[in-house]
Amino acid sequence: MNHIIHCKCVKCGRTYAPAADITICECGGILDVIYDYESIKTRFNKEVLARRDDPTMWRYRELLPIEEDTVPTGLQVGMSPLYEAQKIAEDLGVKRLYIKDDGVNPTASLKDRASAMAVTKAIEAGYDTIACSSTGNAASSLAGNAAKAGLKTYIFVPSRAPKGKIAQLMMFGANLTAVDGSYEETFELSKAAIDKYGWYNRNAAINPYLSEGKKTVAHEICEQLDFNAPDFVAVSVGDGCTIAGVYKGLYDMYRVGLIDRIPRIISVQAQGCCPINTAVMNGEDWRPQEENTYADSIAVGVPRNPDKAINAIKDSDGICVNVTDDEIREAQKYLAKNAGVFGEPAGVTATAGLMKLSREGKLPHDTTIVSIVTGNGLKDIDSAIRSVGEPIHCGNDLAEFEEKFGL
Amino acid sequence: MNHIIHCKCVKCGRTYAPAADITICECGGILDVIYDYESIKTRFNKEVLARRDDPTMWRYRELLPIEEDTVPTGLQVGMSPLYEAQKIAEDLGVKRLYIKDDGVNPTASLKDRASAMAVTKAIEAGYDTIACSSTGNAASSLAGNAAKAGLKTYIFVPSRAPKGKIAQLMMFGANLTAVDGSYEETFELSKAAIDKYGWYNRNAAINPYLSEGKKTVAHEICEQLDFNAPDFVAVSVGDGCTIAGVYKGLYDMYRVGLIDRIPRIISVQAQGCCPINTAVMNGEDWRPQEENTYADSIAVGVPRNPDKAINAIKDSDGICVNVTDDEIREAQKYLAKNAGVFGEPAGVTATAGLMKLSREGKLPHDTTIVSIVTGNGLKDIDSAIRSVGEPIHCGNDLAEFEEKFGL
Known part of the structure; x- marks a missing residue:
């Protein structure tokens, strides 16, 4: 991988060679993959992309941490639609508003980008088994992508995990362990098993390549806007890996000269659980918080x-x-009705943030904004049912129908 | 639309001009759209397609019943993945087996192809409201595509319809009526309202353009196989519109000279509800049957x-x-585990049919087969939960974990 200089710890700056199964720095910090953009620029540009007919995230392979001859064998991830939503732009009072619908990925979330990368790196490194602990989309996307590639998976979830997500995992044939304990205990058991059996580790806190997969969502946004950088990209934030990936993708495109500036990122968290935003807003170190949100x-x-x-x-x-x-x-x-995109609660949180900023008069008018939908509403249909309430009932009687709809 | 000769009744052969809001024949028969293939051939070929970067079903517009200057405004439908599944081919004892995953469409089913077409035709004809009666994917795909295009929808479902599907519909802002009565009564009320208010009619029994949308799944299969026709295409069959579309798409590709023969279609129905297969197998007219299947x-x-x-x-x-x-x-x-594709029950029925034919020794070995998955497993998570059973539970204890997984 001579397009990569090294992996560098974001905490202490120590550097490492980019081995396929590298994890964290000695100091405990997560690593960042550092590219040789000057060299990449010489062979990666708009014309190369325009000729490439790969309709997946792998079309940006010059900017991805894989070997030149690697053939990804996971699912067909990426190149999700970017929809212009004029009605929403008008309502928000901005020039242009785009919705990036990542809920149409193969297992219905943006996490497929990270899992496809993890599966690809695991195979590069010669592993036949891959493991992670997670309660949700990371796990199901790993299970799906690994099934496609013919890898075995061990996945650890807290036993309180939603049944729907467990069913999706089990369908994909994952070796699933429901740990009777907290998420922390679940993580510990996964770590003990991974350490002992030497499986490939897809835990997002550990593996530096996962946000390199996720960043392709930003590459796509730039290409889909014909390399006119938007002013803002809004994204929902939980563990921080997705927003990190979005920034990295924008940074990549800027460094290879495909966009002329890096858009400002709008970080949207749930009020009941916002440790990252709190840290930035107060200019202090982040501190653990309660998890009081249904998203x-x-x-x-x-x-x-x-x-x-x-x-x-x-x-x-x-x-x-x-x-x-x-x-x-x-x-x-609002998003489903006005853009035809049905996102899961966390998936529409970025749009909720834009609506709030607009109400508070904090959204500059003459701007172009992209809002990323990170997961499909079908992932959490119970919440949807509670949100929409009961439909209008009616007998087979046209007069009754007309009265109920005011026709 | 000078690439269309006329619409022709499949029952009596009477022909009609292809108006955007044409419905059924005077005799009650459904119409088929008849194309001028000789003329289309002169401007539609492999090279034209190869240069076209539209990643949706509209890339086949020379073969679609829309005006030359029409710009579709629904969701980004089609160009779903075609996965080669070697393990499944080996298990079935055939040369090649491909899975066409139409569950990744915007509202997660193949029905998006029909609804995107309906929305496009409604707008061509100047309608601002579109209606249908349905219990499932047709309704949610109409609601989503219409929401994107800014059309109003009136949708009629029997009140016994699954809550999850109702929630998806309501999210998209459909004017939803839950009819307290049978499906027949629901259909009657929708017909009465459509007749009175003159809304665009998206009922599959009525509108000849819907299977013209669905047929793009077959166009894509041909293009994705580089125009080498497979020997068989397997598809699940309910109301008959999808299999009709699949055949029409293959027929199109044959008539414009892009494939050299029409693949044989494998029609798979549920044993508890198989009026179409029964009619063909017994060489008699079809007769109504009970609906005894969970699909x-x-x-x-x-x-x-x-x-x-x-x-x-x-x-x-x-x-x-x-x-x-x-x-x-x-x-x-089996499909989720071996191909990474999680389909809804009806969505995997084609594959179930292939497995059965293989077990019975009725699948010729030296063949290439495509199996279409028509809907996403997330559409019916309750069935999935019942199918997979309970996961393996474990404390935070490596020894217990190892024992339970035989490690």
Whole structure:
């Protein structure tokens, strides 16, 4: 991988060679993959991309941490739609508003980008088994991508995990362990087993390549906008890996000269669980918080990637905004109705943040904004049922129908 | 639309001009859209397609019933992945087996192809409201595509419809009526309202353009296989519109010279509800049946498109096979585990049929087969939970974990 200089600890700056199964720094810090952009620029540009007919995240392979001859064997991830939403732009009072719908990925979330990368790196390194602990989309995307690639998986979830997500995992044939204990205990058991059996480790707190997969969402946004950088990219934030990936993807595109500036990132967290935004807003170190939000995919009181996330907000001159669960519910219905995109609660949180900023008069008018939907509403249909309430009932009687709809 | 000769009744042969809001023949028969293939051939070929970077079903617009200047405004539908599944090919004892995963469409089913077409035709004809009666994927795909395009929808479902599907519909802002009565009564009320208010009609039994949208799944299969026609295409069959579309798409590609023969279609129905297969197998007219299958999307005892469906099987020298609900459940787990594709029960029924034919020694070995997955497993998570059973529970104890997994 001569397009990569090294992996560098975001905490202490120590560097490492980019081995396929590298994990964290000696100091405990997470690593960042450092590319040789000057060299990449000589062979990667708009014309190369325009000729490439790969409709997946791997079309940006010059910017990805894989060997030149690696053939990814996971699912067909990425190149999700970017929809312009004029009605929403008008309502928010901005020039242009785009929705990036990552809920149409193969297992229905943005996490597929990280899992496809993990599976690819595991195979590069010669592993036949891959493991992680997670309660949600990371686990199901790993199970799906590994099934496609023919890898075995061991996945650890707390036994309180939602049954729907467990069913999706089990369908994919994962060796699933429901740990009777907290998430911390679940993580500990996964660590003990991974250490003993030497499986490939897909834990997001550990593996530096996962946000390198996620960053492709930002590559796509740039290409889909014909390399006109938007002014803002809004993203929901839980453990910090996704926002870190979004920033990295934008940074990549800027460094290879495909966009002329890095958009400002709008970091949206749930008011009931916002350790990263709190740290940035108060200019202090992050501190653990309670997990008081129904948006399960971002209910992360102890974020696993706080350093990269906080850097992403600061380095992009970003904006932080926190939203209530009611504001998330409102955004879910608003987005489905006005853009035809049905996101899970965490998936629509970025849009909820934009709605709040607009209400508070904090959204500059003459701007272009991209809002990322990170997961499909079908992932959490129980919440959706509670949000929409009961439909209008009617007998087979046209007069009754007309009266009920005021026709 | 000078690439269309006329619309022709499949029952009596009477022809009509292809108006955007045409419905059925005077005799009650459904219409088929007849193209001028000789003219289309002169401007539509492999090279034209290779240069086209539209990643949606509209890339085949020369073969679609839309005006030359029409710009579709629904969701980004189509160009779903076609995965080669070597392990499944080996298990089935065939040369090559491909899975076409249509569950990754925007509202998670193949029905998006029909709804995107309906929305486009409604706008062409100047309508601002579109209506249908349905219990499932047709309704949610209409609601989503119409929301994106800014059309109003009136959707009628029987009040017994699954709550999850109702929630998805309501999210998209559909004017939803839950009719306290049978499906027949629901259909009657929708018809009365559509007749009175003149809304665009997206009922599959009525609108000849819907299977023209669905047929793009077959166009894509041909293009994704580099125009080497497979020997068989397997598809699950309920009301008959999807299999009719699949045949039409293959026929199109044959008539414009992009494939050299029409693949044989394998029609798979649930044993508890198989009026179309029964008619073909017994060489008699179709008769209504009970709806005894848990695969709700194909539980259609009175199919709405029996003529086109039966013709598709006969004209392609097709094969009929019926599967039990247990065989569908087995196929769902097998497909997710071995291909990484999690389909809804009706969505995996085609694969269940292939497994059965293979077990019975009826699948020729030296063949290439495509199996279409018509909907995402997340659409029916309750069935999935019942199928996979309980996960293995464990404390935070490595020895206990090892014992339970035999490590």
